[in-house]
Amino acid sequence: MARGDGFLNHDLLPNEKGPQDECGVFGVWAPGEEVAKLTYYGLYSLQHRGQESAGIATSDGARINVYKDMGLVSQVFDENTLNSMTGQLAIGHCRYSTTGASHWANAQPTLGPTQTGTVALAHNGNLTNSADLADMVAAKQQAEGGKVRGEIAQGNTTDTALVTALLAGSEGQTLEETALELLPKIEGAFCFVFMNEDTLYAARDPHGVRPLVLGRLNRGWVVASEQPALATVGASFIREIEPGEMIAIDENGVRSTRFAEATPKGCVFEYVYLARPDAAIAGRSVYESRVEMGRQLARENSADADIVIPVPESGTPAAIGYAEESGIPFTHGFVKNAYVGRTFIQPSQTLRQLGIKLKLNALETVLRGKRVVVVDDSIVRGNTQRAVVRMLREAGAAEVHVKISSPPVKWPCFYGIDFASRAELIANGAAVDEIATSIGADSLAYISEDGMIEATRQPRERLCTACFTGEYPIALPNEERRGKNLLERANQGGCEPGPDAEFEATN
Ligand SMILES: O=P(O)(O)OC[C@H]1O[C@H](OP(=O)(O)OP(=O)(O)O)[C@H](O)[C@@H]1O
Numbered sequence: 219m220a221r222g223d224g225f226l227n228h229d230l231l232p233n234e235k236g237p238q239d240e241c242g243v244f245g246v247w248a249p250g251e252e253v254a255k256l257t258y259y260g261l262y263s264l265q266h267r268g269q270e271s272a273g274i275a276t277s278d279g280a281r282i283n284v285y286k287d288m289g290l291v292s293q294v295f296d297e298n299t300l301n302s303m304t305g306q307l308a309i310g311h312c313r314y315s316t317t318g319a320s321h322w323a324n325a326q327p328t329l330g331p332t333q334t335g336t337v338a339l340a341h342n343g344n345l346t347n348s349a350d351l352a353d354m355v356a357a358k359q360q361a362e363g364g365k366v367r368g369e370i371a372q373g374n375t376t377d378t379a380l381v382t383a384l385l386a387g388s389e390g391q392t393l394e395e396t397a398l399e400l401l402p403k404i405e406g407a408f409c410f411v412f413m414n415e416d417t418l419y420a421a422r423d424p425h426g427v428r429p430l431v432l433g434r435l436n437r438g439w440v441v442a443s444e445q446p447a448l449a450t451v452g453a454s455f456i457r458e459i460e461p462g463e464m465i466a467i468d469e470n471g472v473r474s475t476r477f478a479e480a481t482p483k484g485c486v487f488e489y490v491y492l493a494r495p496d497a498a499i500a501g502r503s504v505y506e507s508r509v510e511m512g513r514q515l516a517r518e519n520s521a522d523a524d525i526v527i528p529v530p531e532s533g534t535p536a537a538i539g540y541a542e543e544s545g546i547p548f549t550h551g552f553v554k555n556a557y558v559g560r561t562f563i564q565p566s567q568t569l570r571q572l573g574i575k576l577k578l579n580a581l582e583t584v585l586r587g588k589r590v591v592v593v594d595d596s597i598v599r600g601n602t603q604r605a606v607v608r609m610l611r612e613a614g615a616a617e618v619h620v621k622i623s624s625p626p627v628k629w630p631c632f633y634g635i636d637f638a639s640r641a642e643l644i645a646n647g648a649a650v651d652e653i654a655t656s657i658g659a660d661s662l663a664y665i666s667e668d669g670m671i672e673a674t675r676q677p678r679e680r681l682c683t684a685c686f687t688g689e690y691p692i693a694l695p696n697e698e699r700r701g702k703n704l705l706e707r708a709n710q711g712g713c714e715p716g717p718d719a720e721f722e723a724t725n
Pocket residue numbers: 234235236237491529530531532533594595596597598599600601602603
């Protein structure tokens with residue numbers, strides 16, 4: 219029998235992953251403040267974006283210190299560690315891996331030498347030309363005597379480490395000059411927060427796939443993946459970092475430079491599921507978007523039922539919208555254990571089979587004899603819905619009608635979310651009624667693509683919808699030059715197919 223190995227593991231059910239989040243990035247420039255603790259609190263509020271590893275780098279103006287480990291922010295840091303990390307600026311990261319395995323050597327921030335000192339870098343996103351960047355790193359090493367240096371030499375296999383290595387620059391270049399020369403050559407989705415000994419930098423890719431915001435403290439500045447992290451540390455929201463913009467923050471304030479023209483393609487899934495509901499992206503409240511998706515779902519798919527319940531937490535705003543629009547009463551049918559995150563002591567096989575019940579329990583007194591509409595934000599592999607429907611029936615529900623506030627997920631994401639490979643997506647090649655049968659529901663309905671997009675209040679052409687439509691707004695490289703384990707493969711000299719190997723690009 220497989221046994222728990224005592225190591226913290228990202229997945230309760232390792233072979234049954236839903237959509238995973240991505241990464242959270244945070245940076246603060248505030249001489250005189252406890253920058254490590256501010257970063258800790260900022261990362262705490264971004265924990266939902268990445269739960270595999272966490273790290274903070276601080277600088278006192280002369281030297282950069284970094285501390286990182288596997289696990290949640292609260293597991294990695296304690297008071298003593300944070301007290302020892304003094305300085306005037308800091309960056310932080312919580313990771314969900316998309317290029318490079320989930321292990322210590324791949325935790326962020328990454329560190330690397332520059333022409334004048336050291337750079338520390340934190341990244342949310344996923345690059346689509348990692349293979350080209352790896353070639354550039356190799357050529358640079360060749361030109362410099364063939365010696366592999368920095369984190370790559372220590373086994374870092376992430377796209378982030380490639381960028382860190384390239385930020386070393388050429389003789390006479392400042393970090394800012396190197397970054398402005400390098401950023402236009404990087405393709406894919408990226409929000410970088412990075413620093414040298416005295417300056418904090420932030421850059422967002424020209425498509426603005428992932429969110430990144432700037433905030434103001436009384437005596438300093440903050441950058442963060444999502445607005446709620448600003449509120450957590452007492453910073454006021456100033457503005458989003460623009461797609462294609464790089465900012466630099468030091469004692470002279472904020473300087474902005476544009477390294478590419480903006481061609482916005484914001485991730486629609488941030489509105490559906492990824493971001494916190496109290497975030498706003500491109501001026502649109504995520505909570506309002508989700509409630510509106512629920513209302514629209516009700517307009518498109520009515521139901522004859524007694525109660526509307528959400529699959530907590532992420533299904534709640536859409537369920538509120540569905541109940542409001544349909545007039546069917548909203549109630550809670552599940553209790554979610556607030557202490558169950560996604561990082562667990564790896565359970566044994568027997569425990570795994572009980573797994574999903576660690577998170578959700580059905581409220582029998584509410585459900586018995588009722589015709590239930592259950593609302594969730596998305597179906598990826600279908601495991602959550604299968605378990606949800608089973609629990610509702612066991613609790614005595616008379617009918618179970620599943621309503622989903624995003625369209626069927628049919629395509630993998632290459633821009634920072636590690637969706638199951640195409641073959642594992644339940645909607646790949648299956649009709650809606652086949653999916654309903656597979657999850658055991660009396661009926662199943664999804665919102666339309668137009669309905670979802672309309673609820674975000676963003677023009678369709680400014681959004682990425684690839685996982686629903688298969689239309690990838692940023693060109694993808696050939697199969698052998700992509701994949702989560704691209705750089706591990708390169709190290710082994712082999713050519714193992716990646717998790718998306720069966721995927722066929724449509725463009
Ligand atoms: O079809 P599946 O492969 O099961 O994935 C879909 C589920 O995963 C997500 O929730 P998740 O449990 O990850 O997190 P949440 O508690 O934040 O909603 C999402 O909200 C769906 O409920």
